[in-house]
Amino acid sequence: MTAGDLFLQQAINGLSLGAMYSLLALGFTLVYGIMELINFAHFNVFMVGSMIAMLTLQAFGLSGQQTILTGLPLVGVLLVGFAVSMVGCGLIGVAIERFLLRPLRSVKGPAAMITTIGVSYILFNLVLLTLGTDSKNFPNPLPSISWEIGGAVLRMREVLIWVIALVLMGGLTYFVTYTKLGKAMRATAQDPEAARMMGVEVDQVVMSAFFLGSALAGASGMIFGLYYNLAKVDIGFAAGLRAFTAAVLGGIGNVPGAMLGGVLIGLIESGSGQLIGAAWSDVVIFGILVLVLVFRPAGLLGRLAPNKS
Amino acid sequence: MTATATVHPSAALNHQQRSLLLAALAFIFFTLLPQFWDNDGDLDSLANAMSYATLALGLNIVVGFAGLLDLGYAAFFAIGAYYYGIFTSFQVMPPWSDSWAPLAYVGLVEKINQGGPDLVHFTLSFWIALPTGGLVAAFFGMLFGLPVLRLRGDYLAIVTLGFGEIVQICARNLDWLTNGAAGLNGVQGPKLFGYRFGVHAEPYYYVGLVLVAFLVFVSFRLRGSRIGRAWMAIREDETAASAMGISLVNYKLLAFALGAAFAGMTGVFFIAKLQTATPEMFNSAVSSMLLVMVVLGGMGSVWGVVVGAILLQLMQTWFLPQMTVWIHDLGKMTGIAAFGHVDMVQWTQLIFGVILVLMMLFRREGLIPAVRRVAPLSMEQQTAHVVRGGFQGLDKIGRWTPGTGTALDIKDVVVKFGGLVALNKVSLQVPEGGVVAVIGPNGSGKSTLFNVITGLVEANSGSIKFQGVELLGLAPHQVLENGVARTFQNIRLFSNLTVLENVLIGEHARLTTGPFGAVIRPPSVIKEESRATEWAMNIIAMFGNRLTPRWDQPVTALSYANRRRVEIARAIASRPKILLLDEPTAGMNPAESLELAEQIKSLHELGLTILLIEHKLDVVTRLADNVIVLDHGDKIAEGLPDVVRKDEEVLRAYLGRSGGH
Numbered sequence: 001m002t003a004g005d006l007f008l009q010q011a012i013n014g015l016s017l018g019a020m021y022s023l024l025a026l027g028f029t030l031v032y033g034i035m036e037l038i039n040f041a042h043f044n045v046f047m048v049g050s051m052i053a054m055l056t057l058q059a060f061g062l063s064g065q066q067t068i069l070t071g072l073p074l075v076g077v078l079l080v081g082f083a084v085s086m087v088g089c090g091l092i093g094v095a096i097e098r099f100l101l102r103p104l105r106s107v108k109g110p111a112a113m114i115t116t117i118g119v120s121y122i123l124f125n126l127v128l129l130t131l132g133t134d135s136k137n138f139p140n141p142l143p144s145i146s147w148e149i150g151g152a153v154l155r156m157r158e159v160l161i162w163v164i165a166l167v168l169m170g171g172l173t174y175f176v177t178y179t180k181l182g183k184a185m186r187a188t189a190q191d192p193e194a195a196r197m198m199g200v201e202v203d204q205v206v207m208s209a210f211f212l213g214s215a216l217a218g219a220s221g222m223i224f225g226l227y228y229n230l231a232k233v234d235i236g237f238a239a240g241l242r243a244f245t246a247a248v249l250g251g252i253g254n255v256p257g258a259m260l261g262g263v264l265i266g267l268i269e270s271g272s273g274q275l276i277g278a279a280w281s282d283v284v285i286f287g288i289l290v291l292v293l294v295f296r297p298a299g300l301l302g303r304l305a306p307n308k309s
Numbered sequence: 310m311t312a313t314a315t316v317h318p319s320a321a322l323n324h325q326q327r328s329l330l331l332a333a334l335a336f337i338f339f340t341l342l343p344q345f346w347d348n349d350g351d352l353d354s355l356a357n358a359m360s361y362a363t364l365a366l367g368l369n370i371v372v373g374f375a376g377l378l379d380l381g382y383a384a385f386f387a388i389g390a391y392y393y394g395i396f397t398s399f400q401v402m403p404p405w406s407d408s409w410a411p412l413a414y415v416g417l418v419e420k421i422n423q424g425g426p427d428l429v430h431f432t433l434s435f436w437i438a439l440p441t442g443g444l445v446a447a448f449f450g451m452l453f454g455l456p457v458l459r460l461r462g463d464y465l466a467i468v469t470l471g472f473g474e475i476v477q478i479c480a481r482n483l484d485w486l487t488n489g490a491a492g493l494n495g496v497q498g499p500k501l502f503g504y505r506f507g508v509h510a511e512p513y514y515y516v517g518l519v520l521v522a523f524l525v526f527v528s529f530r531l532r533g534s535r536i537g538r539a540w541m542a543i544r545e546d547e548t549a550a551s552a553m554g555i556s557l558v559n560y561k562l563l564a565f566a567l568g569a570a571f572a573g574m575t576g577v578f579f580i581a582k583l584q585t586a587t588p589e590m591f592n593s594a595v596s597s598m599l600l601v602m603v604v605l606g607g608m609g610s611v612w613g614v615v616v617g618a619i620l621l622q623l624m625q626t627w628f629l630p631q632m633t634v635w636i637h638d639l640g641k642m643t644g645i646a647a648f649g650h651v652d653m654v655q656w657t658q659l660i661f662g663v664i665l666v667l668m669m670l671f672r673r674e675g676l677i678p679a680v681r682r683v684a685p686l687s688m689e690q691q692t693a694h695v696v697r698g699g700f701q702g703l704d705k706i707g708r709w710t711p712g713t714g715t716a717l718d719i720k721d722v723v724v725k726f727g728g729l730v731a732l733n734k735v736s737l738q739v740p741e742g743g744v745v746a747v748i749g750p751n752g753s754g755k756s757t758l759f760n761v762i763t764g765l766v767e768a769n770s771g772s773i774k775f776q777g778v779e780l781l782g783l784a785p786h787q788v789l790e791n792g793v794a795r796t797f798q799n800i801r802l803f804s805n806l807t808v809l810e811n812v813l814i815g816e817h818a819r820l821t822t823g824p825f826g827a828v829i830r831p832p833s834v835i836k837e838e839s840r841a842t843e844w845a846m847n848i849i850a851m852f853g854n855r856l857t858p859r860w861d862q863p864v865t866a867l868s869y870a871n872r873r874r875v876e877i878a879r880a881i882a883s884r885p886k887i888l889l890l891d892e893p894t895a896g897m898n899p900a901e902s903l904e905l906a907e908q909i910k911s912l913h914e915l916g917l918t919i920l921l922i923e924h925k926l927d928v929v930t931r932l933a934d935n936v937i938v939l940d941h942g943d944k945i946a947e948g949l950p951d952v953v954r955k956d957e958e959v960l961r962a963y964l965g966r967s968g969g970h
Contacts, residue, residue, distance in 0.1 A: 038463045100666055108804075109544075110378045111669045113466060114604060117380070118665025121597065125659035237593075241474075244467060279482050286471035293464055294456045 005151030010270040016158045016227055018266025019165035023220040024243035025250070025258035026172060027093075027213030033189040033253030034209045035105075040116040041096055043240030044123035045089050045214050047233060049221025051127055053085040054138050054231045062139035065229060069141040077141055082164070085218035092123075093214025097207055105206075120236075127233050135232045138225035161223050168219055169259050172212065176255055181208055189253055238282060242269065245289040251299030260300060328612075332525065339518050343511050353510035358622035359517030360579045365602040365618040366524045366611070367571025372600070373609035373679070374537060375564035376544025377458075378466040381473020382599055385569035387480060387591035388449050389442040389576025391487055394586040396433035397497040400488055403429050435499030438577045446573020447566040454565035458558055473596050480588040492587030499581050506581075513582045520578060521615065524571055527828050528611045531567075534827030534838075535813075535820050538806075540564055541609070542814045545803035552763055552797075554789035554818030554883060563824060594658065601661045604668050607675020616677060624660070629653040680805055683862050690858035716741045716887055716918045717762070717793075722771030722781075724754075724761050724942075731757040733942040734771070739887065744919045746929045746950070749939035750962055755922045756798050758939070759889050762920075763795050764788045775887065790818045792886035796876045796893060798922070802864045809860045811875050812845040815882030848878045851908065870897045874905075887918040894928055906931050926954065938962065 024046055031039045060077050061067070069077060096119055104112045145156040176182035181204070187195040188205045196202055224239065225231050246265040250257025265285065272284045292299065343352055364386060371379045395401055405420050405427035412418045417437075421430045457468045480487045487493065498506040499516070506512045531537045539560045542550035551557050580586045598621065606617025633653040640648025674680065717739040724732040732754045739745045747755050760766035762773055764785040773780045780788050794815070803811050820841055826834045849856045852874045859867060864875055873893060880888055893909065894902040906928045913919055913932075923929050929936060929950055936953040938946040940962040946953050953959055 036463065038467055100670065103670060107673070109376065110462065110466075111673055113378065113463060114600075115666055115669040117597070117600070118662045118669065121658055121662030122666065125656070125662060129655060129659065237474075241467075241471065248464075279478065282471075282478055283475050286475060289471060290456060290468060293460055293468065297460070297464075 002151060006274070008150060009152040010274050011267065012152060012154055012158055014267035014270035015263065016161050016266070017269055018263035019161050020220050020223045020227065020262075021239070021243045021246045021265050022259045022262025023165060023168060023216045023223070024239060025246040025262045026169070026255065027217045028244050028247040029250070029252055029255060029258040030185070030209040030213040032247070034185065034192070034206055035112075037101075037112050037116070038244070039213070040113065041093075041119040041123065042116075042213065042217055042243075043236035044120045044127075045092055045096075046217040046221050046224075046239060046243075047236035048092060048123055048127060049085045049089040049214075049218030050138075050225050050231045050235065051131060051221070052088040052218065053081050053222035053225055054136060056081050056084040057139040057141070060139075062141050064137045065140045067139070067141055068143050070143055074141055074143075078160075082219055082222055085222045086215040087218075089218030089221070090211040090215035093210040093217075094207055096214075097210040102203070102206075124233060124236065131233065133233055135230050138229050138231045140226055140229050142226065157226055161227060164219070164223065168216060172216070173255065175212070181205070185209060241282065241289075242266075242285050245285050245292075248289060248297075249292050249299055251301040251303045253303055254299065254301050257299055257301035328529070331612075332522075336518070336522050340515075343514060349510050352514045354622065354626045356510055356514045356517045356582060357626070358619050359514070359521045360575050360582075361599070361602065361622055362521050362615050362618035363517075363524050363575045363578075364572055364599050365606070365614040366521075366528055367568040367575070368599045369603050369609065369611065369614045370528065370531070370540075370571070371564050371568035372603055373607075373614065374532065374540040374544065375561060376462065376540075377561060377564060378462060379469045379565075379568070379596075380466050380600065381469040381471065381476070381593070381596055382568070382572060383591045383593070383595040384453075384469075384473045384476035385446040385450060385572035386576045386579070386595065387476050387588075388569075389446045389573030390580040390586050390591065391480065391493070391576075392442050392445050392573070393433065393435070393438045393577040394493040394496045394580050395486065396431040396438065397435075398493045398495045399430060400493055401431070401486065405429050432497070435497075435577070435581050436501075438581075439574055442577035443570035443574040446576065447570040450566040450569025451562055454562050458561040458565065470593070470596075473593055477588050477592055480591065487586075487588070490588060492585055493580075494585055496580055496584045496586060498584055513578075516578060520574065525611055525615065530828045530830060531824065532609075532611065534830075534834075535817060535822040535841075536560075536563070536824050536827045538810060538814050539817055541806055541810070542803050542817075544609075545805060546801050548765060548785075549797065549801035549803065550814070551785035552765065552789060552795055552801075553814055553879065554786045555814070556784070556786045567824070597658070597661060601664055605664055605676060607677045607679055609679035610675055610677050611679075613675045613677035613679065617675070625654070625657055629657060680863060683866075686858055690854070692854075714741055715739070716743070716776060717920065718772075718774045719758075719762070720772045720774075722758075722761060722773060723769045724757055724766060725769050730942050732761065732768075735939070735942070735944050737937050737944065737947070739918060739920050742913075742916075742918055743935065744913055744921065744933050745935045745937060746921045746923055746933035747937045747939060748923065748926075748929060748953075752941070753939040753962075754942040755939055756891060757942075759795055759891050759920075759922065762788070762889065763793060786818065789883055789885075792884075793889065794880035794883045794885035794887075795889035796873075796880050796891050798891040798895065800869075800872050800876050802872055802875055802879070804865050805863060807861050807863055808849065808856055808867070808875055808878075809842070809845055811864055812848055812878050812882045813841055815879035816841050816845065817883070819884050845878075845882055848881050851878065851881075870901050873897065877905075881912065881917075885917065887920060888912070890919065890921045890923075892922050892924060894923065894925055902928055926950075930954075 024042070027042050028039065031037055031042070057077065062077070100115050100119060101112055104115060142157050142160065147154045176186055184195065184200040184205050185208065187198065187200055188202060192202060224235060242265050243262065246261035247258045248261070249264060250259070250261030268288065269281055269285065273281050276284065297303065346352070364382070368379065368382045371377050371382070409418055409420070409429050413420060417431065417433055418429050419432050420427050422428070453472050457465060460468065481490050500506070539550070539555045542553065542555055543557060543560055547557060602617040602621050603614050605620065606615065607613030630653070633651060636648050636651045636653065640646065668675065715738045719735065719737050721734045721736055722732050723730070723734055735754070735758065737745070747758060749755050757766060761768050762780060764780065764783050764787070768781050771781070775791055775793055778791055780791065780793070783791070803814060806814070820837055822834050822837060846860065849860055855871055856874055856878065859871070864872055867875065873896070877890065877893060890909070894905050897905065902925055909919065910932055919932070921932065933950055936948060936950050937944060938953060938956070938959050945958045945962060946956045948956070
């Protein structure tokens with residue numbers, strides 16, 4: 001491989017990781033934009049999403065990478081996989097919001113954040129106790145079609161991941177830009193007080209933010225499985241830290257910002273993995289987070305969160 | 310003065326004494342424990358529990374006192390541990406040269422030979438490492454803290470989470486320094502006058518006990534001092550804290566560094582006891598366990614976190630294993646095989662999560678709350694004895710010399726928020742000893758004017774001079790140090806603190822006690838504290854008995870009007886030269902407004918220059934020598950109250966007489 005091919009290959013990998021991080025970052029950004037809350041539960045909602053996706057695919061009799069599907073069955077299985085993991089995670093998100101966070105909404109201080117940390121442990125350990133710590137073989141029914149571009153390999157799974165991520169992000173953009181509820185969400189992010197006075201139902205807005213964010217985390221969990229062919233109980237932390245960094249990098253609260261940030265973080269990760277070594281990629285990502293927060297807290301596209309001062 | 314102060318703050322000593330007595334009893338009990346409980350395993354568990362208690366005490370300073378959510382606290386534990394480990398084990402051995410000889414002479418290193426060239430073996434004494442480990446960790450605490458402590462609290466949480474992870478990654482991957490995942494071996498145990506601690510738990514138990522006692526003592530001393538009040542003020546309301554003269558960055562750094570120092574010392578102790586160090590000992594599970602200990606016991610509650618630490622340790626080392634045995638027995642009795650495979654110890658983290666969630670939902674103040682409940686007032690105490698000024702006890706407020714010139718000189722100040730011009734070239738003067746009122750409709754820029762004077766908002770251009778000192782560019786706490794104190798339109802008190810504590814925080818900038826003074830409490834500090842309390846009580850008494858009987862109540866328990874009064878008292882406590890009052894009578898009934906207007910007038914007669922935002926024109930007319938009218942960021946009128954009241958432009962702005970714009 002020449003340096004150019006290597007670069008291209010890492011760009012392909014980075015874009016796929018980036019698609020996953022973007023979807024996950026959207027969940028952070030939606031909730032933060034509306035409530036100014038870092039939702040630590042999101043880390044493990046993502047992990048649970050990947051487990052739900054795995055169990056769903058296994059329910060179709062798929063295991064490992066032996067069973068390859070094509071045509072309509074493939075599309076059907078993937079659609080059901082995404083639908084179940086997204087709805088499942090969405091409902092978990094709604095439950096967290098409705099039962100554990102809503103009672104705390106008027107409480108000042110770190111109570112809500114501590115609750116999400118607690119929920120994160122609970123999700124993690126429930127999966128740990130039921131499914132164990134071992135790395136699981138994530139069923140992957142995609143045919144191993146790939147194309148060679150110069151010296152780099154573009155696999156079908158990467159194209160698929162890009163397409164799915166683009167569809168979901170396009171859908172979300174449409175939702176927040178044009179629908180009534182989406183506009184209400186943006187209004188609440190700007191000024192919750194004013195939005196309420198204009199008749200926006202804040203409960204509904206917060207709940208939709210949790211549903212959408214968590215559903216995207218579910219999709220992201222399924223993509224993780226399809227990309228790495230594995231599911232594991234401790235994947236939440238690293239992916240979540242990257243996604244949160246992506247959200248901050250793009251400008252927290254900012255929907256296009258989360259998408260851009262996710263792609264950049266994906267590219268940075270694959271690049272730094274190549275250059276410095278994978279063991280240190282957490283340090284690199286984290287360094288970026290600190291640098292952005294210190295020098296450009298508004299992120300690349302500008303922060304969009306309620307101003308509570 | 311008819312105020313009936315039934316309980317004076319000196320009575321609060323009773324509470325402290327009770328607390329002290331309890332501590333002494335607990336200390337004696339635990340000191341004697343090994344005499345009648347001679348089980349090495351249990352003592353070992355207790356010594357571990359004490360390590361976690363010291364860690365929880367340190368985290369409590371950061372999270373409980375200063376309100377900084379630190380999710381990577383185990384990093385400092387690791388730093389202390391590896392510091393001691395590296396300097397007593399055979400991990401790092403530079404080649405010997407004679408320049409090491411002086412260190413060898415004092416016993417910090419020794420020359421060894423493992424077949425090859427001579428090498429240096431570090432032999433740092435435990436007793437030196439214990440305090441210096443604290444210092445090293447504190448250094449890293451400041452290093453980590455400096456870039457991120459300016460961030461909002463919620464970002465701090467995720468950044469500290471990352472720091473915790475990075476320190477662990479370093480421990481795992483810097484093989485030459487830490488021996489990687491295998492960990493450091495051959496860490497030396499402590500020696501005392503030739504006695505080697507060895508592997509028995511008892512000596513470690515005593516060291517742990519002394520450490521806990523010491524850190525409990527330090528925590529209490531800090532909490533009841535100027536330092537502790539500053540932290541709690543930051544925890545309750547950063548903006549108000551900085552406006553009351555507290556340097557946010559300095560005090561956050563101090564909390565971070567002290568918390569880290571506690572952890573570093575514990576790290577030294579922990580590793581000396583185990584005589585090995587692996588990265589897993591400091592993983593995020595430890596940070597999360599410590600957070601659970603603090604939350605369970607009560608954030609900010611010293612006894613609470615000690616109890617929380619001991620409870621969780623008991624749960625992990627005794628209760629869960631014991632419960633596993635019971636369930637297994639139950640399985641045998643009932644013949645249900647599934648019970649035989651249950652291992653409750655694996656549930657630990659799940660239980661942690663459940664504890665966090667349940668505590669936040671149902672008992673946020675923790676098992677032993679930091680805030681004491683206060684008895685309700687008697688009817689007699691609740692009866693208002695109104696004082697309409699005529700203050701005597703406050704004559705220490707500085708006097709102005711009439712007609713000496715301009716106190717506050719604001720020139721062409723422009724403040725823009727994005728495209729919105731909040732203040733457009735506003736100029737105004739407040740003469741020494743004057744009372745100037747700023748009026749104007751909502752959104753006219755009045756509060757922005759106060760914010761820009763006090764450093765909460767940056768000006769785009771212009772100048773604000775107070776007694777010749779340029780205030781623009783100063784941090785809020787520096788503005789206060791220059792003698793400018795303010796209140797806020799939407800009252801910003803330190804909610805979970807008492808009336809007295811709120812007013813004492815107002816004095817922050819005029820007191821000098823540092824962290825060492827707060828802990829050692831020499832006569833000078835005791836004197837300063839009692840003077841500060843006396844001054845605060847004098848100010849509280851300014852409002853008749855409205856606040857005096859309530860000095861020990863949390864401000865959340867007060868009525869709206871009383872909260873306004875506390876805010877004014879807090880501002881006056883800082884011995885300001887000029888007082889900025891933002892709608893002081895908002896929400897008060899006419900009688901209360903008048904009462905307060907008289908009191909403000911009395912303060913003015915005592916020597917305060919006053920700049921006032923007010924809507925009630927009768928109050929303005931009663932107080933002000935000069936009125937400034939703002940509208941949409943422009944100054945549209947200025948003059949005597951009666952003149953301004955009749956000004957066409959003002960009437961239009963206020964009442965829309967000539968049909969708006």
